[in-house]
Amino acid sequence: AQRVTQPEKLLSVFKGAPVELKCNYSYSGSPELFWYVQYSRQRLQLLLRHISRESIKGFTADLNKGETSFHLKKPFAQEEDSAMYYCAFRRNRDDKIIFGKGTRLHILP
């Protein structure tokens, strides 16, 4: 069965330090990968997707098919990055989106 794994429930990082939120998926094909974010008292929202290869709020994520990973990275953490981050995946555009369990990112001052 297709699955998305986020190994860290909680990640604490000092402000200004690099951030890497890990995400691995289990699927042998060419999936679509996404990162969603939920800030405190806000709704779940799309942060970025691998197809667009864009940088949003300083975050980037590269799809590594060999390692079946889609880790989210930011070189310098900011306090406003504190949030819940969900990695999500789907096999193709006609398929449902499968979410990981999420990682809570806590930026320490």
Place this chain on the structure above:
Amino acid sequence: ETGVTQSPTHLIKTRGQQVTLRCSSQSGHNTVSWYQQALGQGPQFIFQYYREEENGRGNFPPRFSGLQFPNYSSELNVNALELDDSALYLCASSWGASGSLSYEQYFGPGTRLTVT
């Protein structure tokens, strides 16, 4: 532009009862998806409605059913409630040309259901 709204915000039901949750999609959107988010878990896809018809379903039993109305608002109905149905139920709307699930989903704030 009006965002996705859900009602009620929270409710408490007894095991065996039935519940209806409501969702108003964002203006201009024609597709609605429902998710169940248990505590400590990511959202799990229940089903999707496109132009008033279900066109995708996750691993949920038939007692989870839904409707989409001509104005693209939607309802999630759950019959014979079980304790494990306690969760946050999220609705997400998007625009699709053919019912394919858009990644650009706009989520509502959710309805917190507690089953006792």
